[in-house]
Amino acid sequence: MIEVKNIKKSFGDQMVLKGVSTVLDTGKTNLIIGQSGSGKTVFLKSLLGIHTPDSGTISFDGRIYSDLNADEKRELRTEIGMVFQGSALFDSMTVEENIGFPLKMFTSKTQKQIKERVDFVIDRVKLIDAHKKKPSEISGGMQKRVAIARAIVNNPKYLFCDEPNSGLDPKTAIVIDNLIQEITSEYNITTVINTHDMNSVMEIGDKIVFLKNGLKEWEGDKTQIFKTDNEAVTDFVYSSELFKKVREAVLKEGN
Incomplete structure (x- = not known):
């Protein structure tokens, strides 16, 4: 908390x-x-x-x-783990090297322990066949997965x-x-x-x-935000027709 x-x-x-x-x-x-x-x-x-x-x-x-x-x-x-807006991966490192970087920098884990942990988080974020690839060789969505894996690798x-x-x-x-x-x-x-x-x-x-x-x-939470009558919130949230329709549906369901 x-x-x-x-x-x-x-x-x-x-x-x-x-x-x-x-x-x-x-x-x-x-x-x-x-x-x-x-x-x-x-x-x-x-x-x-x-x-x-x-x-x-x-x-x-x-x-x-x-x-x-x-x-x-x-x-x-x-x-603390951090996922940056642009992923902020090291271009010269492979996926597994990027993910293992915090462990090498901030822990005393052995190379074997680092590999085991890196393999675990790679599997957890469902990065398939990406271990040896560079960031430029994978999609934007996969780069985000790498960034998340790096952020959580140190628990x-x-x-x-x-x-x-x-x-x-x-x-x-x-x-x-x-x-x-x-x-x-x-x-x-x-x-x-x-x-x-x-x-x-x-x-x-x-x-x-x-x-x-x-x-x-x-x-509040994702349900309450569609029911609030706070004008500042509604102006921000319902700037598109899509979310206006969502709010109408939520309020109708509530009635």
Whole structure:
């Protein structure tokens, strides 16, 4: 569980986060959504320790990040997996080398132990016959699978995903969404996903935090978001005719 209490963050005279509080639950996919400029990227980077909030606290299962010493922060970082927007794979490495990289860097595992773990996560994300291939030799969807496998290879407690469906076709995006949700539930991970993809909201929105102008405007789950009368949320969610029809169907079913 990640608990955020009243965090604020400014850059110069511009206050980007204006006092955001929420709880991001373990074993669930927690989605952060909002328009460009809403503060969701700064929020994610604050959770990751890239930005230091001006005030407020972020705690990881009771450990307040700002209270940790350097060694404790390093230990916490080993518990975090990250899936970057562009996958961020090493072009010169094979799939198995990319996935094994965190184990070589941050653990004392033997080469045999690394291979066993890499083979396990490759199988878990269903990467077939890809061990020896370079990122340029596989599809965008497979590259995302490699990025997810690398993020979970060290058994993280916390998984962060920044626009994981960026650049993917809708069918592949759904497959990646479902894979992230399966892994989250299976390994009881606290997963936080920055996204603008409303299909992700419909598919895997166990918890949704909607930011607007640096504030938490609304939070709920994928069912509640289609029933809310919050105008800011409905303007964002129902900007397309498809989601207007979904909402109409949900409300009709509720009646």
